Amino acid sequence: MTFALRELSQLECSDVFEQSRFGHLACSKDNQPYVVPIYFAYEGGIAYSFAMPGQKIDWMRGNDKVCLQVEKHSPSNSWTSVVAQGRYEEFPDTDQWKQERLHAWSLLQRFSDWWEIGALKPHEMPVQNASPHVFFGIVLKDISGRMVVSD
Numbered sequence: 001m002t003f004a005l006r007e008l009s010q011l012e013c014s015d016v017f018e019q020s021r022f023g024h025l026a027c028s029k030d031n032q033p034y035v036v037p038i039y040f041a042y043e044g045g046i047a048y049s050f051a052m053p054g055q056k057i058d059w060m061r062g063n064d065k066v067c068l069q070v071e072k073h074s075p076s077n078s079w080t081s082v083v084a085q086g087r088y089e090e091f092p093d094t095d096q097w098k099q100e101r102l103h104a105w106s107l108l109q110r111f112s113d114w115w116e117i118g119a120l121k122p123h124e125m126p127v128q129n130a131s132p133h134v135f136f137g138i139v140l141k142d143i144s145g146r147m148v149v150s151d
Contacts (some may be wrong), residue, residue, distance in 0.1 A: 001077070001150050008082065008145035016070060016082045016145060017042040023070040025049075025138070027088070029059040040068075040138070041107035047086070047138040048104040057134050060088040068138050082145035084138075091135040104135045 008016070020042065026035045036056050040047040047068055051057055060066060064087050072080040091101040 003077075004149050006147055006149070008080070008147055010143060012147075013082045013084075013143045013145040014045075016072065016080055017047065017084070017140070017143075020070040020072070023047070023068050025056070026067040026069070027056060027059045027063065028065075029062055034059055038068075039108070041104075041110065043107055045140050046089075047084075047140060048107050048135070049138070050104065050108065050133050050135045053132055053134060057090075057136075060136070061090070064088040066138055068140065076150050078147070078149045080145065080147045082143065084140040084144075085142040086138040086140045089137045089139055091137065100137070101135045104137065 021039055023038060023040060024035050025038045026033055028034065034055065038049050038051070040049040042048070066086050066088050067083060068086060069081065069083045071082070091097045091104055093101065
């Protein structure tokens with residue numbers, strides 16, 4: 001069996017993001033990387049997601065430069081991987097961000113399990129007056145991808 005590696009076009013990379021809803025988000029603080037799995041919904045160059053407060057959100061608030069990676073595998077040992085450098089943009093629960101927050105929610109709720117990774121915490125959160133959920137977008141900038149195909 002032989003394999004062929006090829007670079008994906010920008011359109012192909014965008015198509016992979018449109019067809020994906022699970023990826024790995026990388027952020028950093030003090031030169032220390034941190035990578036976590038996320039569910040997202042992609043539209044118009046933005047990967048929309050949400051999370052509970054924690055390390056990922058704290059780090060992205062401190063350094064908005066992030067990276068999002070998605071991949072696809074096939075039974076024939078072929079794979080596709082797309083990586084996008086991007087910028088974290090938070091959609092706070094305020095009047096100014098209400099439309100963007102609702103838009104993110106409307107895209108995410110199309111999937112029955114959209115909330116699972118972002119809502120699970122290993123410990124109980126105290127009851128709060130406002131929603132602790134953080135909706136955000138990753139504005140994708142530099143996107144590249146590769147595909148390996150087997151004969």
